[in-house]
Amino acid sequence: MAQVLEFRLPDLGEGLTEAEIVRWLVQVGDVVAVDQPVVEVETAKAMVEVPCPYGGVVTARFGEEGTELPVGAPLLTVAVGPAAPTGEAEGSGNVLVGYGTSEAPSRRRRVRPTPVATRGANAGTGGDCTPHMNAGTGGDGTPAASAPCAASASSGAHPAGQRGATAASAETARQNGTPAVPGTTHAPVAALHAEGPVPVISPLVRRLAREGGVDLRQLAGSGPDGLILRADVEHVLRTKAAQSSRTAEAPGPAASAVTPSPAPTSSAARAAGIRVPLKGVRGAVADKLSRSRREIPDATCWVDADATELMRARAAMNAAGGPKISLLALLARICTAALARFPELNSYVDAEAREVVQLDHVHLGFAAQTGRGLVVPVVRDAHARDAESLTAEFARLTEAARTGTLTPGELTGGTFTLNNYGVFGVDGSTPIINHPEAAMLGVGRIVPKPWVHEGGLAVRQVVQLSLTFDHRVCDGGTAGGFLRYVADCVEQPAVLLRTL
Structure with missing residues (x-):
């Protein structure tokens, strides 16, 4: 006799307590295998596929697409066939969302478009705003599983x-x-x-x-x-x-000559607007930015730098053969060298203990714009990586951000953030610090400008650098020293040889 088992939304880790159903991958009556993804959910950290630990026939689904469910709520029921002698149905035991499960069946894969390269000097630097394509459902919200x-x-x-x-x-x-x-x-x-x-x-x-x-x-x-x-x-x-x-507003035939059409009320005007719920990743980002603005007394300083020599150095590296080096990787290498000289900016404030905690490792976050909103993937141990390793990791995390496959661990734990807003064609910005970090370095677009070089006026590749920092962890002298060192390395990359 078939045994019907209930599969509940598993513990998602990272302190997450709820998730939104984005797309059902199975319908009632479908046969599923052990560890086959059955639903795609979006949490405040990432969008992942949930594998079912049981194999059998789906007999019921709980929740429509767009519904938020708490951890432990029923997702679906599966008829698994005759009960095992021990009275327990065999399952994989792998119930953590998207992690540690066996390989998913190849018959269901999401369709993703080919990434489009970003043009300009800042191309490929992690700020690409190309969103991912999710073509798994029909317009009425029902799965298309032909x-x-x-x-x-x-x-x-x-x-x-x-x-x-x-x-x-x-x-x-x-x-x-x-x-x-x-x-x-x-x-x-x-x-x-x-x-x-x-x-x-x-x-x-x-x-x-x-x-x-x-x-x-x-x-x-x-x-x-x-x-x-x-x-x-x-x-x-x-x-x-x-x-x-x-x-x-159009009056009726009988009343058009006598009674004017009443003007819409203010509540009706508000109801006519497009309302976007602040939940999921977008809601989590909104909460973090609001908390950062409330708790961190931030200040910003900036400087223009001649990036001509840095661009020449990058061109020489790439002309020598081997994997191409991205501009973001070189800027990240400069950041880690600067943080070694000014460790106050690689820290956070423990408000309860009233202490500033300086960290001995650099987990470098970088801002990436996606179709689901702004996310900040984190490069672990960036201080121990060379330019090639940084380039490869930036590329991997950027692709994962585009496709919505970043894990919660890849979106948390950053100690310093690098924000390359130059990919949007702007020169400067005063970003909000990624709480609970202490600072963020912003990089504008690199464009030809008149510049005094070696006593004469010349056209050089100029970039604006900005540093937003938590004034509780350091004063303006430390922040200015950090930014000046970064600018010196941009203008003369040979300065980095001291720390290599």
């Missing part, structure tokens, strides 16, 4: 039928003289999304569509291969709001 699509997705490419349908949609639009406007509906697009997953750029976009009553299967995405972006959904929501407003 076998042909799953098989095609396992190869890492878009299904051939989807590519063909996208091409047919574009060809039909050209023949009919109809422009492919984001958010518009075309028959070929409806046919494209009638079967299989809808390509949506992130869970946030899917949530916006669900809350606004937008059918994603009727949208022509403006992204690559018809990818539906947030701007597409917001365009439809604005259009619907404008149509509703015009309908409300």
